[in-house]
Amino acid sequence: MVAGAGRSGHLVGERRSPAQVLFLGKYSPLAYMIAAWELATAAGLIPELLLPRFSDVMAAWARMMLSGELPEHALSSIWREAAGFSSSVVFGITVGIAMARFRVLRDLFEPLLRLLFPLPKSALIPILIVWLGIGHLSKIAVIFLGCILPVIVSSFNGARGVDRHLVWSALIMGTGKRKLLWRVIIPGALPDILSGTRLALAVSFVLLVGSEMLAGNTGLGFLTYFLSEAGDLAGMFAAIFTLTLLGFLADRLYLRFMRRILIWQREDQE
Amino acid sequence: MSESRVKIRAAGVSKTYISPGGESVLAIDGVDLEVRENEFLSIVGPSGCGKSTFLYLVAGVLEVTGGELVKDGAAIRGPGPDRGLVFQHFALFPWRTVMGNVCYGLEEQGLPRPERTGRARELIQRVGLKGFENVYPNQLSGGMKQRVALARTLAYDPEVLLMDEPFGALDAQTRLLMQEELLELWSERKKTVIFITHDVREAVYLSDRVAVMTARPGRIKRIVETRAPGSSAGREHVETQEFVEKVNEIWSLVRDEVVIS
Amino acid sequence: MTRARRYGSVLFFLLAWEAASQLKLVPEFFLPSWVSIGQQAWVDTASGQLPMDIALSMFRALTGLSMAVLVGVPLGAAMGRVKAVRWFLDPLVSIWLPAPKVTFFPLFVIWFGFGSASKIALIFVACTFPLINMTYLGTVGIDRYLIWSARNMGTGERKILWKVVLPAALPQIFNGLQIAFPVSLIVTSVTEMLGGGGGVGASMMESARFALMPRVFVYLIVLAVVGAFSMSLMAQLRRLLLQWHEEAQAGR
Numbered sequence: 038m039v040a041g042a043g044r045s046g047h048l049v050g051e052r053r054s055p056a057q058v059l060f061l062g063k064y065s066p067l068a069y070m071i072a073a074w075e076l077a078t079a080a081g082l083i084p085e086l087l088l089p090r091f092s093d094v095m096a097a098w099a100r101m102m103l104s105g106e107l108p109e110h111a112l113s114s115i116w117r118e119a120a121g122f123s124s125s126v127v128f129g130i131t132v133g134i135a136m137a138r139f140r141v142l143r144d145l146f147e148p149l150l151r152l153l154f155p156l157p158k159s160a161l162i163p164i165l166i167v168w169l170g171i172g173h174l175s176k177i178a179v180i181f182l183g184c185i186l187p188v189i190v191s192s193f194n195g196a197r198g199v200d201r202h203l204v205w206s207a208l209i210m211g212t213g214k215r216k217l218l219w220r221v222i223i224p225g226a227l228p229d230i231l232s233g234t235r236l237a238l239a240v241s242f243v244l245l246v247g248s249e250m251l252a253g254n255t256g257l258g259f260l261t262y263f264l265s266e267a268g269d270l271a272g273m274f275a276a277i278f279t280l281t282l283l284g285f286l287a288d289r290l291y292l293r294f295m296r297r298i299l300i301w302q303r304e305d306q307e
Numbered sequence: 308m309s310e311s312r313v314k315i316r317a318a319g320v321s322k323t324y325i326s327p328g329g330e331s332v333l334a335i336d337g338v339d340l341e342v343r344e345n346e347f348l349s350i351v352g353p354s355g356c357g358k359s360t361f362l363y364l365v366a367g368v369l370e371v372t373g374g375e376l377v378k379d380g381a382a383i384r385g386p387g388p389d390r391g392l393v394f395q396h397f398a399l400f401p402w403r404t405v406m407g408n409v410c411y412g413l414e415e416q417g418l419p420r421p422e423r424t425g426r427a428r429e430l431i432q433r434v435g436l437k438g439f440e441n442v443y444p445n446q447l448s449g450g451m452k453q454r455v456a457l458a459r460t461l462a463y464d465p466e467v468l469l470m471d472e473p474f475g476a477l478d479a480q481t482r483l484l485m486q487e488e489l490l491e492l493w494s495e496r497k498k499t500v501i502f503i504t505h506d507v508r509e510a511v512y513l514s515d516r517v518a519v520m521t522a523r524p525g526r527i528k529r530i531v532e533t534r535a536p537g538s539s540a541g542r543e544h545v546e547t548q549e550f551v552e553k554v555n556e557i558w559s560l561v562r563d564e565v566v567i568s
Numbered sequence: 569m570t571r572a573r574r575y576g577s578v579l580f581f582l583l584a585w586e587a588a589s590q591l592k593l594v595p596e597f598f599l600p601s602w603v604s605i606g607q608q609a610w611v612d613t614a615s616g617q618l619p620m621d622i623a624l625s626m627f628r629a630l631t632g633l634s635m636a637v638l639v640g641v642p643l644g645a646a647m648g649r650v651k652a653v654r655w656f657l658d659p660l661v662s663i664w665l666p667a668p669k670v671t672f673f674p675l676f677v678i679w680f681g682f683g684s685a686s687k688i689a690l691i692f693v694a695c696t697f698p699l700i701n702m703t704y705l706g707t708v709g710i711d712r713y714l715i716w717s718a719r720n721m722g723t724g725e726r727k728i729l730w731k732v733v734l735p736a737a738l739p740q741i742f743n744g745l746q747i748a749f750p751v752s753l754i755v756t757s758v759t760e761m762l763g764g765g766g767g768v769g770a771s772m773m774e775s776a777r778f779a780l781m782p783r784v785f786v787y788l789i790v791l792a793v794v795g796a797f798s799m800s801l802m803a804q805l806r807r808l809l810l811q812w813h814e815e816a817q818a819g820r
Binding site for chain 3: 064067163167240287
Binding site: 200202203205206207208209210211212221224225227300301302303 | 363366367368385386387388390391392394396398400401402403404411412415416443444445446463
């Protein structure tokens with residue numbers, strides 16, 4: 038969705054001097070914000086008890102990267118995220134498309150989905166902690182269960198929404214009932230599946246951080262909470278910074294992947 | 308032409324479907340029609356009279372609920388590559404390039420890759436899209452899309468060409484151009500064509516015969532011979548007195564039905 | 569047949585749960601029976617705790633959400649119509665939109681304390697970004713013929729915002745709201761679980777800590793009902809406000 042925001046931000050025309058790139062370039066507002074932050078804290082306008090200096094945060098980040106503290110917790114978070122998210126995608130797409138294809142499954146699952154879909158997925162965290170403990174498993178399960186519903190629903194809608202004329206064309210040209218799934222239904226459902234999955238990706242990070250903060254002793258969510266309790270504000274910011282970066286990177290990577298797959302949706306010639 | 312045999316025969320064909328609201332709707336009711344081999348037959352009628360439904364029954368993507376629908380003496384059961392279908396909104400696979408779309412039917416027939424690309428390339432050139440082989444349908448204009456759809460259908464060489472308002476979504480100029488090209492292709496390859504349209508002039512210009520359908524539930528109201536057997540098709544007929552009279556005759560038949568419905 | 573399957577599956581699900589629990593196939597600790605959940609719900613309602621928690625959570629969620637609407641919609645519209653604002657906010661929004669805002673909760677606690685303020689602040693931040701983004705997408709893509717014809721008919725530049733731009737962007741603004749509402753419920757419950765201080769999330773987490781599973785499920789069901797209720801409310805509001813829009817007509 039941010040996709041639309043990407044290309045339109047230029048005030049500057051075709052020819053840009055290096056100074057213009059620096060002061061008016063696409064990401065320069067971020068630099069202004071950071072500069073304002075640094076100056077305000079350095080000048081003592083904002084007490085360092087409330088907001089550490091940006092340079093201190095970067096120093097803490099470098100220190101924690103070198104000591105291996107950040108990489109260790111980041112890996113733990115990434116592993117949970119990857120396991121929970123990817124399994125929910127695989128299961129979700131399978132179930133969603135199967136529901137679209139087989140009436141029996143649709144009738145069996147749809148009421149349950151309707152019942153569970155509006156539940157704020159974070160409500161699962163306490164229950165899964167009780168059931169599965171405070172290790173990796175409970176976080177992976179929270180992400181899996183939290184993401185699977187949007188994936189199922191978007192795959193189901195996508196597969197149901199495939200233009201029947203496309204299906205007919207394929208049948209006429211000799212595609213068998215079974216091959217139809219791979220040749221027409223799945224490619225046709227792909228735009229819906231991919232955008233539903235992107236929403237699930239955003240939810241998965243919230244669930245990851247929430248569950249790590251609530252229980253356990255590894256992961257970036259835990260680290261943020263731990264450092265805040267220990268009063269290490271700069272370190273806490275370094276952890277927050279890492280998490281934000283991971284969320285941003287995951288979204289960008291996903292967007293790129295999505296554009297690559299859906300290259301046929303582009304209307305302009307390359 | 309006079310001795311040509313019957314390719315498709317409909318006897319009392321009717322179709323009832325269940326609407327999303329759950330009521331059963333009678334779309335067509337007792338259609339009797341014989342389509343001769345290599346004939347170009349158009350069907351005109353008011354909106355919603357079931358002419359597209361009839362076409363889909365012939366294609367085999369919908370099932371007949373009453374009467375008898377026969378091709379070459381055998382009842383039509385299910386879709387098959389012997390009857391190619393061309394839609395108003397093209398129904399190209401958006402995730403496949405022009406080449407990929409034209410090759411699709413050949414892939415399903417199990418033709419090896421060099422042969423199918425060769426044949427596809429030839430057809431893409433024939434419909435005037437050389438150089439667009441690797442472009443996705445989204446980047447093409449409506450007229451170009453319909454050319455791809457036509458090439459895709461001609462690629463697997465069906466005996467019968469079923470066309471559902473194929474030029475209905477095109478602008479007026481493209482439309483005239485496509486009509487001429489279709490006639491050319493048809494006289495080159497001699498196929499049986501059933502052509503659905505709203506446009507009476509288009510029907511008279513293209514067809515050997517025009518069938519007029521009634522308002523829903525659709526039935527064949529009258530069949531009008533629009534081209535003397537053996538005579539050639541072409542743009543030059545359009546200005547003749549005879550052509551204008553045929554158009555007026557058919558239009559008044561359709562008009563009565565539009566008023567009813 | 570269809571209907572039988574539909575209700576049957578839910579009924580079967582609930583009965584299987586109850587049987588597994590009553591027959592001690594699964595420890596009560598994992599799946600409390602519906603009888604005990606019902607009793608717990610009654611006890612908590614009678615004591616007034618459940619209604620109090622719901623009211624508190626809804627107060628936080630709705631306060632944060634309304635603040636987000638008041639700030640996010642104007643910012644998004646400004647982004648869509650004013651180039652300088654777009655230049656400034658675009659990179660910030662594109663970085664913060666996918667960020668898991670819950671991460672900031674410890675910081676917000678330092679800034680705003682353990683009470684409702686830190687929670688509402690986080691709900692506000694989390695809901696603002698989707699609203700900015702959707703309002704921006706809605707206002708930037710407006711059909712310029714609409715604006716031209718309004719100008720032509722004598723609408724002043726300032727009035728164009730109210731009379732043309734915002735109404736035209738309303739479907740997208742609603743999309744933003746329909747993303748933000750569930751987000752507000754998620755953030756409310758998570759911050760309450762983390763920070764305590766009453767509310768549905770806090771009571772749920774506390775019950776989980778003491779392994780009071782029937783009560784955990786009471787609150788789970790409450791959250792599901794609140795979620796379902798707010799979703800259908802949004803859908804109805806949308807239909808009411810967007811009657812002119814094609815999607816509303818298609819629904820009839």
